[in-house]
Amino acid sequence: MESNKRGWTTQWAGIAVLALFALLPLVKTSDYQLTVANNVLLWAVFAMSFNMLFGVTGMLSFGQALYFGFGAYSVGLFAYYQGTWWFLPALFLGMAGSGILALLIGPLVLRLTGVYFTMLTLAFAQLGWGIVVKWYDFTNGDDGIQGIMPPAALSNKVVYYYFCLVLVSVSVWFLWRISRSPFGLMLRCIRQNPSRVRFLGRRVKRNQLRIYVISAVFTALAGGLMAGVDNSVHTGMWYWTTSGEVILMSILGGMGQFFGPFVGAAIMILIEDMVGARTEFWSMVIGIVMLTMVILLPKGVVGELVQLKERLFKRSSALGV
Amino acid sequence: MEPVLVVDGIEKSFGGLKVTDKVSFSMFPGDLTAIIGPNGAGKTTLFNILTGHLAPDAGSIRFEGKEIAGARTQDIVTMGMGRAFQITSIFPEETVLDNVRVACLSKLREATVFIRPISAHKRATDRAYQILESLGLEKFSDRRAFELSHGDQKLLDIGIALALEPKLLLLDEPTSGMSPEERLLTRELIKKLWSLFNLTLLFIEHDMDMVFGIALKVLVLQQGALLVEGTPEEIRSNPEVITAYLGEEL
Ligand SMILES: Nc1ncnc2c1ncn2[C@@H]1O[C@H](COP(=O)(O)OP(=O)(O)O)[C@@H](O)[C@H]1O
Ligand SMILES: [Mg+2]
Numbered sequence: 156m157e158s159n160k161r162g163w164t165t166q167w168a169g170i171a172v173l174a175l176f177a178l179l180p181l182v183k184t185s186d187y188q189l190t191v192a193n194n195v196l197l198w199a200v201f202a203m204s205f206n207m208l209f210g211v212t213g214m215l216s217f218g219q220a221l222y223f224g225f226g227a228y229s230v231g232l233f234a235y236y237q238g239t240w241w242f243l244p245a246l247f248l249g250m251a252g253s254g255i256l257a258l259l260i261g262p263l264v265l266r267l268t269g270v271y272f273t274m275l276t277l278a279f280a281q282l283g284w285g286i287v288v289k290w291y292d293f294t295n296g297d298d299g300i301q302g303i304m305p306p307a308a309l310s311n312k313v314v315y316y317y318f319c320l321v322l323v324s325v326s327v328w329f330l331w332r333i334s335r336s337p338f339g340l341m342l343r344c345i346r347q348n349p350s351r352v353r354f355l356g357r358r359v360k361r362n363q364l365r366i367y368v369i370s371a372v373f374t375a376l377a378g379g380l381m382a383g384v385d386n387s388v389h390t391g392m393w394y395w396t397t398s399g400e401v402i403l404m405s406i407l408g409g410m411g412q413f414f415g416p417f418v419g420a421a422i423m424i425l426i427e428d429m430v431g432a433r434t435e436f437w438s439m440v441i442g443i444v445m446l447t448m449v450i451l452l453p454k455g456v457v458g459e460l461v462q463l464k465e466r467l468f469k470r471s472s473a474l475g476v
Numbered sequence: 477m478e479p480v481l482v483v484d485g486i487e488k489s490f491g492g493l494k495v496t497d498k499v500s501f502s503m504f505p506g507d508l509t510a511i512i513g514p515n516g517a518g519k520t521t522l523f524n525i526l527t528g529h530l531a532p533d534a535g536s537i538r539f540e541g542k543e544i545a546g547a548r549t550q551d552i553v554t555m556g557m558g559r560a561f562q563i564t565s566i567f568p569e570e571t572v573l574d575n576v577r578v579a580c581l582s583k584l585r586e587a588t589v590f591i592r593p594i595s596a597h598k599r600a601t602d603r604a605y606q607i608l609e610s611l612g613l614e615k616f617s618d619r620r621a622f623e624l625s626h627g628d629q630k631l632l633d634i635g636i637a638l639a640l641e642p643k644l645l646l647l648d649e650p651t652s653g654m655s656p657e658e659r660l661l662t663r664e665l666i667k668k669l670w671s672l673f674n675l676t677l678l679f680i681e682h683d684m685d686m687v688f689g690i691a692l693k694v695l696v697l698q699q700g701a702l703l704v705e706g707t708p709e710e711i712r713s714n715p716e717v718i719t720a721y722l723g724e725e726l
Contacts, residue, residue: 335593337581337600344567344578351565354527355582355640356553362588 162335165413169331172417173324180313189316191428193384195421196323197377202404202416203330204373209402210410211334212366213346217398218264218276219374221283222253224393226375228287229253231300231388239304246379253375257368265360265367277395284393299389303382319380326373327417333369334413342366403441407448409455418457478541479504480644480676481526486535486545488518488525488700495521496532497700503644503678508670510687511680512711513697519680520562522697523646527559528552540643558642560634562649562680568622572613575621575632577604579639604639610672611635611665627658631665638673647679651686659683663690688712696720 179192201223208214229249233241264275287294294300309315333339341362345352349359382388391397400423401416408419426444431437452459481503488496495518503509511519524530526537531546538544544552553559567575580600581587595601608614611631616624621632630650637645650666651659663686670677670690681687687694687708694711696703704714711717 329591332591332593336591337578337587337589337594337597340570340574340578340581340594341587343570347567347569348565350529351561351567351636353549354553354559354565355579355587355636356550357582357587358550365588 166331169327169414172414173320173327176320177317180316186312189312190384191424193316193319194381195424196319197381197384198401198404198420198424199417200323200326201374201377202401202408202420203327203413204370204377205401206405206410206416207330207333207342207366208370209405210412210415211339211346212342212363214363214367215273215402216264216276216367216370217273217395217402218278218280219370219401220393220395220397221260221276221280222257222371222374223378223381223397224283224287224388224390225249225253225256226378227382227388227392228294228300228378229375230379230382231303232294234303234382235300239306242303242305242309242383246376249379250372250375254368254372257371258364261364261367262360265363277398280393280398281395284390284395287393288390294390297390299387301387303386303388305383309383315383319384322376322380326376330373331413338362338365403445405455407445407455409458409461411454412457412461415455415457419455422456477504479538480507480540481678482536482538483526484536484538486522486525486532486537488521488530488532495700496525498535499697499700499702500535501695501702501705503676505676506674507693508667508675508677508691509679509693509695510691511678511695511697512682512684512687513703517697518700519697520648521700523559523648523680526552526646527557553640556641556643557646558637558640558644559646560630560637560648560650562652564626564629564633566621566629566632566636569620571617572608572619572621572624572632573601573604573617576607576635576639577601579636580604580607583640607635607639610638610669627654627662630654631662634666634669638669641673642675644676644678647677649680649682651681651683659686662686666690 183189205219208216226249230245233245260279267275288296305315309318345359352359404419404423405416409415430440479502484500485498513519525532528547528549536545577600580603584600586597608617651662667690694708695705696717698720
């Protein structure tokens with residue numbers, strides 16, 4: 156019968172990692188560590204949602220910042236204009252709005268494939284960025300919005316951290332179930348051979364649109380929760396470099412692995428954090444690390460680990476161990 | 477008996493080149509028909525038109541009584557036309573099982589179900605194993621498709637098409653690139669599948685042993701036009717075919 160071993164390993168690894176994140180508030184020595192951990196969690200959701208498009212379905216979107224910014228600014232603007240009570244409703248409104256936006260933009264960008272698709276997603280995201288920067292009266296432009304507070308019940312840093320951890324866990328679980336479902340298989344088939352998928356009687360673009368919308372919704376969740384971590388939102392969240400970061404995270408961690416982007420996000424955030432505190436040239440350091448890793452570990456950190464494990468397993472079974 | 481497929485005067489040109497020239501023929505349930513013709517005769521193009529991959533410039537195609545000329549591939553396939561490819565078309569990184577199972581899921585309309593894991597879809601899984609067994613590929617079910625030999629990949633391609641339980645199955649050169657031994661096995665296998673699954677089968681083939689060994693009817697295509705159609709015996713002794721295509725070898 157078929158082996159589910161790989162699936163189980165991944166599942167238990169995921170549960171173990173999230174459990175470690177749950178223990179962190181008990182062992183932390185500063186609130187700052189909590190903020191870094193929360194950043195890792197939220198960027199992980201962002202990168203994993205992106206990788207459902209990129210690594211799974213083969214759609215290289217260079218415009219996911221649009222939905223990240225949309226989610227963040229939904230929370231930011233509602234909290235700013237309507238008050239803190241609106242934080243949670245705005246989080247979910249931002250997700251719904253993001254899904255609707257993706258449903259409108261998706262059919263347009265999906266008319267193109269390959270690098271043209273990529274350029275068009277970038278164009279839409281930059282359009283969003285441009286609007287937010289220029290519409291100063293409403294968005295505060297480049298000044299961003301500060302003082303965004305989660306509602307009283309979540310105002311404690313540790314409580315907010317656990318709140319994020321729960322939503323992140325649910326998101327990861329949901330994306331995991333998608334990738335193990337028939338729909339996930341369909342998405343991988345679309346990446347590998349879209350014209351054959353049509354010969355299964357299935358519509359390629361419709362399924363691409365489905366995952367594009369799902370990805371946008373979880374991206375908006377990550378953006379919205381981020382507004383509460385930093386207590387602020389800024390236009391950089393909409394900028395192309397934000398879209399670029401999740402691409403790097405996915406490649407770094409392994410776009411062919413479910414948890415690859417999670418690991419990639421952790422590595423990037425930690426490097427940015429450690430190096431950024433010591434030198435202003437941190438982006439150069441990131442560049443060098445990226446270059447080295449891509450050359451030495453072309454399948455990403457998780458991808459290479461899995462391959463190493465498979466090789467060791469094969470050797471030991473060949474020895475009859 | 478109602479025909480499954482009625483092709484009537486279809487035409488297709490690429491630039492100035494007429495690749496399909498007023499082709500007409502019919503397929504009835506249970507038919508086992510071969511298409512032969514030299515390279516570039518327009519055989520694959522004919523399949524592309526039948527499956528909606530290309531729209532014909534003129535003519536009509538009735539499949540199960542419905543006009544499908546110019547319809548979309550996914551709709552024609554959903555109506556029951558299956559196809560395997562001259563250049564193997566599979567999902568290389570998925571397991572052999574999942575290659576067939578995705579087609580079974582598609583047939584059962586479970587292909588876009590979220591949340592519920594694939595392995596919980598028992599009917600599709602059982603059906604996929606059944607098809608792999610009929611092709612002799614069940615021992616590879618956990619392997620990734622790209623690890624298979626070329627010949628086995630061609631069989632897998634056929635398996636994907638079979639999983640859709642097609643009312644009409646088109647095979648484009650099922651033995652191309654195979655060794656003589658593999659060809660012999662594939663010939664027997666296709667005959668077996670035809671009776672096992674009650675297929676209506678139209679196949680393009682260059683291997684004359686296969687064509688004259690298993691086909692009940694043969695269509696000869698030349699420069700886009702249907703030169704002649706008949707039983708294998710008729711084709712073998714047709715003077716036009718002998719001069720145009722078969723040469724002295726028969
Ligand atoms: N999409 C296309 N565009 C232009 N020419 C094509 C296309 N597809 C096929 N042809 C041409 O049509 C002719 C018939 O091709 P094909 O149907 O593949 O032949 P066969 O399968 O009989 O060998 C060839 O000359 C080929 O170059
Ligand atoms: Mg051909």
